[in-house]
Amino acid sequence: MEPILNVEKVEKYFGNKSSITKAIDNIGFTVQKGEFIGVMGASGSGKTTLLNCISTIDTVTTGHIFINGQDITSLKSKHLEKFRINELGFIFQDFNLLDTLTAYENIALALTIKGERANKIDQFIKEVAAKLEITDVLNKYPYQMSGGQKQRVASARAIVTKPSLILADEPTGALDSKSARLLLESFEKLNRELQATILMVTHDAFTASYAHRILFIKDGTIFNEIIRGDRSRKDFFNRIIEVVSLLGGDVSDVL
Structure with a gap:
């Protein structure tokens, strides 16, 4: 079966001839449908650059990235959107919800932009809200919600369009421990029940322990x-800590 994500010999350089930094050095890996992958590494390791290249926010210097068989490194700007x-x-990490819209409207916006039929939007929102246990906040504005509720609304917005791949960038970074646990349990549920494919970058070993496979950069x-x-x-958490110690430096550099 063809993987959802295939990263082939990717390199990324920053700077010019007088000062060049190699942020990504010949990285390659695959992610199958339904996997929940964590990416860990110290600050400056290249993990965020890798996520930016996979998300099409940045471009690779060399190599190829395929998502659902489509080589995104060859897409022109007009097709990327x-x-x-x-x-x-x-x-x-910072939710990126629109303050002037309710939770329902924030989620609906993703469907509207995709061009979903109006008679399906309400059904899809209610289904994903039930799975993420945010039905009771659908009519609230972001300022009326806790951080954990806002992040679950943001997760609903990400999953409601049924994307091939969900990219999570430090999703628990702005949450307290209880909210982080509830969010991660929601990720597990989406992964298990909807076969959502998740690639999550995190510094935190507790957060990473919810994934099924960890790549250390x-x-x-x-x-x-x-x-x-x-x-x-x-x-798994204890195994993660062991590998973190092999990365060199203090555990706090990665956690």
Whole structure:
């Protein structure tokens, strides 16, 4: 079966001839449909640059990235917007909700932009709201919601269009521990019940322990990879900490 995401020999350079920085160094990996992948690494390791290239926010210097068989590195700017709308869902650390719209309207906007039929929008919103347990905040504005509620609304907005790949950038970074746990449990539920494919960048070992596979990035390359398998989340968390210690420096550099 063709993977949802295929990253092939990707490199990314910044700067000019007098000062060049290689942010990504010959990275390659695949993500199958229904996987929940975590990407970890210290600040400056290249993980955010990698996410930006996969999300089409940035372009690669060399190599190719395929999403659902489409080589996004060859897409021209006029086609990228349509590709993002149809194939990608985004969850940001700072929620990125529109303050003048209710939760319902924020989620509906994603469907409207995609061109979904009006008679389907209400059904889709209510279905995803029920799964993320945000039905009771659909008529509230962002300022009336907790951080955890806002992030679950943002997650609903990302998943409601049924994208091929959901990209989450430090999704628990602005949340307290309880809200973070509820959000991550929601991710697990979306992954399990809807077969949502999630690629999540995080500094946090607790957050990463909810994923099924972790890629560790160091100096722009994949340093290690671990798979949760039959491990409990607690055992997987401890394994993550072990690998983090091998990355060098203090654990706090990554966590």
